[in-house]
Amino acid sequence: MENKDYKKMIEMANKALEGLNLDDALKTKAFEKVLDDLLGVNKNQEVMKTTNKKSQNKKKTTNSNSPKKKEAEEDKTTEIIAKLKAEDFDKIYKMDKGLDYSLYLLKVLREKYEIDGLIPSQIARILSDKFRIKTNQFSIGMALMKAKEYVDRHKVVTRGGSAYKYRIMANGEKYIEEVETQQDNDHTGLPAERSKPDLSCEVSGDSSELAN
Secondary structure, eight states: OOHHHHHHHHHHHHHHHTTOOOOHHHHHHHHHHHHHHHHHHHHHHHHHHHHHHHHHHHHHHHHHHHHHHHHHHHHHHHHHHHHOOGGGGTTGGGOOSHHHHHHHHHHHHHHHHOOOOBOHHHHHHHHHHTTOOOOOHHHHHHHHHHOTTTEEEEEEEETTEEEEEEEEOHHHHHHHHHHHHHHHHHHHTOOOOOOOOOOOOOTTOOOSSOOO
16 A cells, blocks of 8 residues: 555544544544554455456456457368368268268268367368258267267367367277168168167257257
8 A cells, every 4th residue: 555545544534533532542542443444445445456457357368268269160160171072971961860970970080181079069060061961069969978889078178168079989980880881781772780779869959968
């Protein structure tokens, strides 16, 4: 506290005691009490100002970073889409469920583009923008969340928050290869050799979980 502020507190304390009929001892104690109260109030105001200032700075920092993170994520997805060649995904239209679309996409991206893992919003955007397959990040996230034996997931920071990044595992690759074989057999009239487990949700389903 600056000296002028301290002097002002003393003047206020003296003014507060004016007109009181107190002996010197009580007047001294009263003065000290009033001064302490005034100093305490002033200190609290300074703390509040400092706290508010830090809070405002933090809010500005968060607000300035979040759009940048979002833009960075969107730019990365845009770059991936620009690299993709439709002929590398010749069997994608034979898939018919959110899980199958996602696993097939993750498999081809890892094998042919060295991209190992995506978050549901990226998968949904690639399917929608590149292949015109109607889907959303909620149904994709739900399907992958149920397929624990096929994918590995871990949290990543994105859009100022967090999301799960999914990577296809060996069991997932085997599963999607069986799906491809089954689809080929369906077109040629050959009998099915396996039964596909119900681990996915419909592509256009609604869900409130795993929005990222």
